[in-house]
Amino acid sequence: xxxxxxxxxxxxxxxxxDVALRCDPISGHVSLFWYQQALGQGPEFLxxxxxxxxxxxxxxxxxxxxxxxxxxxxxxxxxxxxxxxDSAVYLCASSLARGQGAPETQYFGPGTRLLVL
Amino acid sequence: DAKTTQPPSMDCAEGRAANLPCNxxxxxxxxxxxxxxxxxxxxxQYIIHGLKNNETNEMASLIITEDRKSSTLILPHATLxxxxxxxxxxxxYGQNFVFGPGTRLSVLx
Numbered sequence: 001x002x003x004x005x006x007x008x009x010x011x012x013x014x015x016x017x018d019v020a021l022r023c024d025p026i027s028g029h030v031s032l033f034w035y036q037q038a039l040g041q042g043p044e045f046l047x048x049x050x051x052x053x054x055x056x057x058x059x060x061x062x063x064x065x066x067x068x069x070x071x072x073x074x075x076x077x078x079x080x081x082x083x084x085x086d087s088a089v090y091l092c093a094s095s096l097a098r099g100q101g102a103p104e105t106q107y108f109g110p111g112t113r114l115l116v117l
Numbered sequence: 118d119a120k121t122t123q124p125p126s127m128d129c130a131e132g133r134a135a136n137l138p139c140n141x142x143x144x145x146x147x148x149x150x151x152x153x154x155x156x157x158x159x160x161x162q163y164i165i166h167g168l169k170n171n172e173t174n175e176m177a178s179l180i181i182t183e184d185r186k187s188s189t190l191i192l193p194h195a196t197l198x199x200x201x202x203x204x205x206x207x208x209x210y211g212q213n214f215v216f217g218p219g220t221r222l223s224v225l226x
Binding site for chain 1: 119158159160161162163166202204210213214215216217218219
């Protein structure tokens, strides 16, 4: 199907390593979101793109977290110098539009499970 | 913080209706009620959303009280595959989704 895809599905990193997580949104979706989900908790918002513009990064927990979407489609979430507390599932979601009265249903990918040792 | 309150867990017999409650007593006039669910090891899946009127689609029905301070998601004939965490979210267009801990629904054979 043509859903949101994420890679890798699983990532094990040693503390201090840099990691890059990829998200392929649904084709034509303008808005893209990243969430972090700790074990047993609901997803927490990290950042939001409209096309290539990062309009909200208020949820990024530290300056070690960086996201980009240079051509307005694929997005990468990068975590520098990973720490054990970064271990979580990182979810990507996309939607057709935002703030234009549309339902803004967000479609989620399967997530990347990151384990930092 | 999430603007909703849900029971942490519920059980439902297979084939019976599952009624999942959600309290949102501070909801404002322009805020919608959304429901998502998350099956183990998958991303959240959209179920339904509404503003004032009751809504129904192929997955579920959403009943919103007249004062809009609470709602109920109804799965009319629960199956084992409906076992998941169900999230009730209140938001306006253009706002971020804020997920609470949700309700863990277990459908029992």
